[in-house]
Structure formats: C-alpha cells, structure tokens
Amino acid sequence: MLDAFFQGAHQVFAFDTLIYMLIGSVAGIVAAAIPGFTVTMAIILTLPLTFAMEPLQGISVMLSVYVGGYTGGLISAALLGIPGTPSSVATTFDAFPMARNGEPGRALSLGVWASFFGTIISTLVLIVAAPPLAVVAVRLGPWEYFSLIVFALTIVASLVGNSLIRGLIAGVIGLGLATIGPDPMMGRPRLTFDMDLLAPGLPFLVVLIGIFAISQLLDEVEIHGKKVNHALIPKSIDFKTWEVMREVLMRPVNLIRSSLVGVVIGALPGAGGSIANLLAYDQAKRSSKTPEKFGQGIADGVVASEAGNSATAGGGLIPLISLGIPGSAVDAILMASLMVHGISVGPRLILDHADLVYGMFIALTVASFMMLVVCVASMRLFLRVTDIPKQFIVPTVMICCVIGAFALNNRMGDLYLLGAIGLVGYILKCLDYPLAPLVLGVILGPIAETNLRRALMSDGDWTVFFTRPISALFLAAAVLSVILSIRSIWKAHKKGNGNKDALA
Amino acid sequence: MTADTPKPAAADAVASAATRARNELARLVSYIVFGVAAVYCVWRASSLPTSRWEPLGAGSFPKLVFIVLAALCLFAAIKSVIDIHRNGGMPEAVYAFGRWLKIRRISFAIYGLLVIYLGVLSTLGFSLATFGFLLIAQLLIAGVTRRTVIQSVIAALVFSFGLNMLFADVFNVFLPRGVLIAF
Numbered sequence: 001m002l003d004a005f006f007q008g009a010h011q012v013f014a015f016d017t018l019i020y021m022l023i024g025s026v027a028g029i030v031a032a033a034i035p036g037f038t039v040t041m042a043i044i045l046t047l048p049l050t051f052a053m054e055p056l057q058g059i060s061v062m063l064s065v066y067v068g069g070y071t072g073g074l075i076s077a078a079l080l081g082i083p084g085t086p087s088s089v090a091t092t093f094d095a096f097p098m099a100r101n102g103e104p105g106r107a108l109s110l111g112v113w114a115s116f117f118g119t120i121i122s123t124l125v126l127i128v129a130a131p132p133l134a135v136v137a138v139r140l141g142p143w144e145y146f147s148l149i150v151f152a153l154t155i156v157a158s159l160v161g162n163s164l165i166r167g168l169i170a171g172v173i174g175l176g177l178a179t180i181g182p183d184p185m186m187g188r189p190r191l192t193f194d195m196d197l198l199a200p201g202l203p204f205l206v207v208l209i210g211i212f213a214i215s216q217l218l219d220e221v222e223i224h225g226k227k228v229n230h231a232l233i234p235k236s237i238d239f240k241t242w243e244v245m246r247e248v249l250m251r252p253v254n255l256i257r258s259s260l261v262g263v264v265i266g267a268l269p270g271a272g273g274s275i276a277n278l279l280a281y282d283q284a285k286r287s288s289k290t291p292e293k294f295g296q297g298i299a300d301g302v303v304a305s306e307a308g309n310s311a312t313a314g315g316g317l318i319p320l321i322s323l324g325i326p327g328s329a330v331d332a333i334l335m336a337s338l339m340v341h342g343i344s345v346g347p348r349l350i351l352d353h354a355d356l357v358y359g360m361f362i363a364l365t366v367a368s369f370m371m372l373v374v375c376v377a378s379m380r381l382f383l384r385v386t387d388i389p390k391q392f393i394v395p396t397v398m399i400c401c402v403i404g405a406f407a408l409n410n411r412m413g414d415l416y417l418l419g420a421i422g423l424v425g426y427i428l429k430c431l432d433y434p435l436a437p438l439v440l441g442v443i444l445g446p447i448a449e450t451n452l453r454r455a456l457m458s459d460g461d462w463t464v465f466f467t468r469p470i471s472a473l474f475l476a477a478a479v480l481s482v483i484l485s486i487r488s489i490w491k492a493h494k495k496g497n498g499n500k501d502a503l504a
Numbered sequence: 505m506t507a508d509t510p511k512p513a514a515a516d517a518v519a520s521a522a523t524r525a526r527n528e529l530a531r532l533v534s535y536i537v538f539g540v541a542a543v544y545c546v547w548r549a550s551s552l553p554t555s556r557w558e559p560l561g562a563g564s565f566p567k568l569v570f571i572v573l574a575a576l577c578l579f580a581a582i583k584s585v586i587d588i589h590r591n592g593g594m595p596e597a598v599y600a601f602g603r604w605l606k607i608r609r610i611s612f613a614i615y616g617l618l619v620i621y622l623g624v625l626s627t628l629g630f631s632l633a634t635f636g637f638l639l640i641a642q643l644l645i646a647g648v649t650r651r652t653v654i655q656s657v658i659a660a661l662v663f664s665f666g667l668n669m670l671f672a673d674v675f676n677v678f679l680p681r682g683v684l685i686a687f
Contacts, residue, residue: 045675165580166531169538172573176545179566188562190552191545214618218611221645391646391656395638396663398618402625403667407677415622423615430608431531449565457558 008359011056012366020057021064021363025370028068032084033076033382034400039069039085039273040329041407047337055341056356060363062334063313067119067367070273070310071375074111075382078302079104080397082213086204087273087309089439090281092212094294094301101297104383109244110302112375114255117248118307119368121259122266122314127361129318140268142455143465147474148268149448152275154481155282156437164489166433174441175448177202184450185457197413206405206414207421207442213401214422215429217394241376247299254284254300258307265308266315266328273309273328274443278436280308286481291488314364321349321357525591526604532584539577545570613644629682634664 011017024046031042046065050058073088078095091111098107140148156171180191181201192198248255258280265276284304285294294301316331324335324345335345343353350357405418425435455464466472545566552563605612621637628636638660646652671677 165576165583169535169573169576169580172569172576173538175569176542176566176573179549179569183562185558186555186562188552190562191548191566193548218615221610221614222608389646391642391652392659394614394645395641396659398614398641399634399638399663399667402622403671403677403679406679407671410678412626412680415625419619419622422618426611426615427534430604431534432527433534445569452565453558453560456560460559 004354005358005362007355008056008357009362011054011355012060012359012362014057017057017060018366020053020061021367022370022374024061024064025068025367025374028065028070029072029075029371029374029378031065032069032072032088034084034404039066039073039087040333042069043330043333047333050337051340055338055343056359056363058337058341059334059356059360060367062337063360063363064367064370066313066330066334067310067364067371068374070119070313071112071115071306071371073309074115074306075108076397078107078111079382080393081216082397083208085273086208086439086443087277087312088305089208089212089274089436090277090305090308091302093281093305093436094296094298095305097295097297098299098302099297103297105240105379106244106299107297107302108375108379108382109241110248110299111306112372112379113245113248114258114303114306115310116368116372117255118259118262118310119313119371120365121256121307122263122311123361123364123368124314125260125263126314126317126321126364140470141468142451142458143468143471144474145268145451146448146455147465147471147478149444149451151474151478151481152279152444153440153448154478154485155278156440163432163434166431167437170428170433170435171437171441174438174443175445176441177207177438178442178445179449184446185453197416200409200413202417202421202442203405203408203414204442205408206417208439209401209405210418210421211425211428211435211439214398214418215425215435217398217401218422218426219429220390220394241379248303251300251303254287254303255307257283257287258304259311262308262311263315263318266312267318273312276312276315277305277309278440280304286484310368317360317364320345321360324349525588528584528587528591530604532581532588535577535581535584539574539581542570542574542577546574610644614641617641617644625682626680627682630679631665631668632682634667635660638663 027046028039028042031045032039042065043062046062050061053061069085070087073084074091074095076082076084077088077091078099081092081096083089083092095107095111098104098110153171156167180198182188182199183190189199261280261283262273262276265279266273281294281301281304284300285291288294288300290298312328316328317334320331320335338345338356343349343356402415402418405414406412408414428435428438456462464471465475549563549566549570552561554561554563617637617640621633625633627633639656642656642659643652646656668679671679
C-alpha cells in the first residue's frame with residue numbers, strides 16, 4: 001500500500017506534471033469565470049490534450065481544471081452578481097452584496113478559502129469513506145431520489161426573498177420551463193407549440209445565463225437619478241487574505257457541515273455542485289442565529305456556498321473510484337479519460353491500480369493548493385474588473401454570455417431563447433420575484449420527473465415512497481423543513497422584522 | 505423648507521402608496537399572464553397521449569406543475585387586487601408607471617439593441633455584428649463625447665474581432681461567420 005502511495009506521489013510531483021496542473025488550474029478558473037462556460041466544458045476541451053500523457057498525469061491535469069473550475073465561478077458571482085457556473089448560484093446571494101458594500105476583496109477571499117477547505121475536507125472524506133459511502137449512494141432507488149428532490153425543493157422557502165408567494169410562483173415556473181421539449185422517459189415532444197426553437201427543450205445553461213446574467217446586466221444600467229457609467233464597485237478595495245483565512249476557520253461548524261453536504265450530494269449520481277451550493281446555503285441559513293442577515297452580504301453565506309460546491313469534487317469521485325459509477329458529467333469525462341488509457345473503472349480499480357487511485361487523491365490535494373496559490377496571486381488582477389466603468393463591462397460581459405450560450409450547442413436558436421429568457425428574467429427582477437427558486441426548479445424538475453415516473457413504472461403503488469426507510473426519511477425531512485420555514489416566516493412577520501410583504 | 509412643500513410626510517406617504525399600488529398593478533398583470541399561460545399549458549399537456557408502459561404519461565407531470573402554478577397565480581392575484589385597493593387604487597398606479605419606464609429607459613434600449621444584434625448575428629457574422637453592438641451600447645451608457653467615442657471604438661474592435669480570433673484559434677469554437685464577411 002505504501003509502495004503504491006509513493007509511486008502515485010512520484011508521478012504527481014514530477015516537474016512536468018506540476019506545470020501542466022498549474023496551467024490546468026488557471027484554465028479552469030478562467031473558464032468558469034465566464035458565464036456559460038462550465039467546468040464540464042473546460043474538462044471536455046482539456047480531454048484531447050491529455051491523450052498523449054501518462055494516465056495519472058492526464059487525470060491530474062483534469063482534476064486541476066475540475067478544482068479550478070469550481071472556484072472560478074465565484075469570481076463573476078462575487079464581482080458582477082452573475083454566477084459563472086450553476087454551482088455558484090448561491091454565492092451571488094451574499095458575495096455580491098458584500099462586494100457592493102465595499103468589500104469585494106473580502107468576498108473573493110472568503111470564497112477562495114472556503115473552496116480550498118471544502119476541497120481538502122472532501123478529499124479526506126474520499127480517502128477515508130469512499131467504499132461505504134459509495135455503497136449507500138448506489139443503493140438509492142428512484143423512490144429515494146424523488147424524495148430527496150422533494151426535500152431539496154423545500155429550499156425554495158429559504159430563497160424566496162421578500163415574498164413567499166412570488167418565490168413559490170418562481171419555483172413552479174422553473175419546474176414548468178423544465179417540462180418544455182422531449183419528455184425525459186419516452187422522448188415525446190411536449191409544450192413545444194410546434195416551434196422548432198423549443199423542440200430540443202430549454203438548455204439549462206441558457207436559462208441560467210438569461211435569468212441571472214442578462215437581467216443583472218440590464219439592471220446595472222438603470223438610471224436612479226445618477227450617471228450610469230461609473231465602475232460597478234466604486235470604493236477602494238481592502239484585501240486581507242490571511243485575516244480572511246482566520247475568518248473562515250472561525251466558522252468550523254458551517255465549513256464542515258457545508259463540505260459534508262457537498263460530499264454527500266457529489267456522491268449521489270445525477271446531483272452535483274449546482275444542488276450542493278444551494279443546499280449548503282440553505283442549511284447554513286437555517287442553523288444560523290441571524291438568518292435575516294443572509295442575502296445582505298454575510299460571510300456565513302459565502303463560506304457555505306463555496307465549501308459546498310467545491311466539496312462535490314471529492315464527493316463525485318467516491319462512486320467513480322469505488323464502483324465505476326460517475327457522479328456527474330464531469331466525473332463521466334474523467335472516467336472516459338481513464339478508459340482511453342485502457343484502465344477499466346470499477347470496484348477492482350483500487351486493487352489493480354492502487355498507485356493511480358492514491359495518485360488521484362494526491363493530485364486532488366495538490367490541485368486545491370494550486371487553485372489557492374493561483375487565486376491569491378491573481379486576486380488583485382481579478383479585482384481590477386471592479387474598476388472598469390460600466391460602459392465597457394456591461395456590453396462586454398453580455399457578449400461573453402452570448403458566446404457562452406452559442407458555444408453550448410453551436411445553435412443560433414439558443415441565442416434567441418437567451419434573448420427571450422433574459423427579458424423575462426429582467427421583468428421578474430423588476431417585479432421583485434426571486435430568481436433563485438426559478439433556477440432551482442429548472443435544475444430539479446427533470447430529476448424529479450424522471451425518478452417519479454421510473455419509480456411508478458417499477459411499482460405503481462404510491463405508498464412505497466413512505467415505506468422505504470431512506471425515502472421516508474427524506475420526506476419527513478421535507479415536511480419538517482416546510483414547517484420550520486413557515487414558522488420562521490410567521491415569526492418574522494409577527495415581530496415586524498421582515499418585510500411586511502413577507503407572506504404576500 | 506418652502507411653502508410649496510407644506511406636508512412632506514403626507515406627500516411621502518402618498519408617493520409610497522402610489523409606488524406600492526404601481527408595483528402591485530405590475531405584479532397583478534404578471535399573475536394574470538402567468539395564470540392564463542398556465543391554464544393554456546394544462547390544456548396542451550392534457551392533449552398528450554397516455555403511455556401504455558407507465559402509469560404517468562408525458563403529460564402528467566407538466567399538468568400537475570401548471571395546475572399548481574395557476575392556483576398560486578389566482579391566490580396572488582386576489583391578494584394583489586386587495587393591496588391595490590388599499591393603496592389608493594388604479595389612478596396613482598397608472599401615473600407612476602411612466603416614471604417606472606423612464607428610470608429603465610437605458611436598460612430597455614440596451615435590450616432592444618441586444619435583440620437586433622441577435623437578429624443580425626448570423627447574417628453579418630460575429631465580428632461585425634458585435635462591433636456594432638458594443639459601440640452603440642457603450643455610447644448609450646456613457647453618452648457621446650469625443651473621448652467616449654474613441655474609447656468605445658477601441659474596446660469594440662478588441663472585443664469583437666479579438667474575441668472571435670481567440671475563440672477560433674485557441675479554443676476551436678467557431679462563432680457565426682455570416683454570409684457577408686467571413687472573418
């Protein structure tokens with residue numbers, strides 16, 4: 001075992017591997033910072049470049065892109081209020097207000113340190129608990145998945161902003177948008193209104209970019225009695241990396257809980273960073289003594305979201321290494337990369353290629369240190385974005401969004417959808433609809449429908465959802481979550497602390 | 505304080521009531537639009553054939569979702585009508601709507617420009633269309649002066665032709681080239 005560990009370490013710490021990993025880390029961060037360019041896309045672009053490398057060298061480079069990508073999304077989320085990737089949606093809730101309050105350096109540093117510790121914690125869990133966690137993850141059937149999604153949908157209550165009813169409407173609109181296009185089981189077209197544009201369905205990323213990015217950019221140029229061509233964040237930037245590291249470490253419960261949420265969600269096939277960051281944020285808000293401060297630029301919110309999404313990197317490798325089942329699209333590409341090199345991924349991977357598996361653990365740790373170094377070293381460069389006047393940044397980021405949406409499928413139709421969804425997002429924003437529940441609905445809708453229909457195909461009896469223990473546990477958690485949310489909203493309403501509109 | 509503004513508190517109260525009524529009117533319109541769209545989607549989903557392989561067909565889930573949406577919109581609309589009535593009714597709301605549009609005129613202008621840009625993108629090609637979009641959008645936001653025109657032309661050149669070259673040569677992502685000019 002020790003021999004295998006040292007063999008793996010020897011390959012990862014080779015000079016050329018470290019250089020390639022550094023390039024991969026930078027590429028992942030930059031790609032994820034552009035709205036519409038996902039970690040998956042960055043990994044796909046990297047894959048052909050690794051074919052000529054040794055298996056561990058190639059997989060190490062891809063892990064660097066992976067880790068860098070999960071962190072890169074926070075840059076545009078914090079500085080522009082636009083999530084660079086779906087996994088940084090919750091980061092916008094507190095990092096952006098914090099940046100707007102004159103602390104963009106703190107917002108970025110909190111995110112980077114939380115991502116770093118989240119990845120490290122997930123790697124530790126991966127090393128210690130990969131086999132048992134993977135066994136639990138694969139034993140979940142469609143009943144458990146559907147109940148888990150029902151539980152996840154209760155997060156909407158935490159994201160509703162000023163109005164519960166508008167939050168619910170936004171969430172249900174998201175679920176409705178997800179039903180457009182071919183149905184997930186039989187591929188039958190539905191709700192396309194005979195329009196070719198809608199035939200393939202609404203790509204999730206186009207919805208994300210339209211709802212968050214276009215609406216945010218249009219909002220930036222509104223005139224409220226002042227000139228609009230000043231910088232997005234006009235105040236001077238205070239930048240204290242080490243102080244912020246202590247600030248993150250002073251929140252051990254939040255950090256560990258959010259990381260564990262990320263690990264568990266990452267280990268579930270089909271889920272991923274896009275759910276993990278919202279779930280971790282929701283748990284942090286519920287456990288907080290000051291939940292009313294969430295959404296106004298609180299450090300706990302940034303830490304929860306970033307630790308949660310970064311921890312899915314380690315979590316996703318658990319079923320991949322133990323059972324050969326990819327936890328997400330990115331893990332599937334990592335698996336394909338190994339298969340290209342003639343390595344079959346499955347339960348025997350750790351027995352037949354122990355050096356490779358240990359090397360992956362080491363590479364994940366090295367990649368997270370590299371991400372930290374790259375981010376800390378280049379933070380000032382990223383923060384220069386905040387000095388650029390709106391006249392340059394708004395149209396240019398809009399063009400990046402257009403490129404991101406086009407590059408997904410090379411389809412002009414996606415751009416027309418982007419325009420339409422952008423307008424809807426902007427109007428919803430003007431009318432004070434919370435946008436996060438809508439995106440949550442779009443993410444969770446297809447998973448919920450697929451698992452509900454799959455479960456009922458196996459057994460038409462609805463009571464099975466309540467008789468299977470893990471499924472019942474998730475449903476009980478969902479009921480409890482709804483009761484607690486209504487109670488807290490009602491209490492805030494009675495105290496008069498919250499908005500008078502809270503229950504409207 | 506002058507004699508022209510004798511009751512600022514009362515004026516504020518009237519203004520905020522008008523603002524609330526304006527917001528609620530806009531929301532009411534949105535509830536009606538979403539509600540009607542939801543009912544239409546329920547009708548469309550009901551016409552989808554059932555499946556012989558499963559208890560739930562393709563139409564069941566969308567039907568369920570849109571019924572919930574219609575119900576939520578109905579509830580919200582009733583609440584909105586009550587709020588509008590409480591806050592002074594429609595005249596104030598209609599008065600305030602003009603101001604709402606005025607505040608957002610640049611946003612809507614940029615959006616209109618984006619729509620035109622997306623419309624001509626495949627014809628003109630990425631570089632040319634993007635150059636035009638960036639130039640006009642920057643001048644819309646910053647205003648037209650000699651300095652802003654020079655800055656905007658430079659920025660538009662870099663981010664239209666430069667981005668196209670970057671994506672094509674480095675990332676192998678080919679953006680629309682257009683039928684007129686293939687940059």
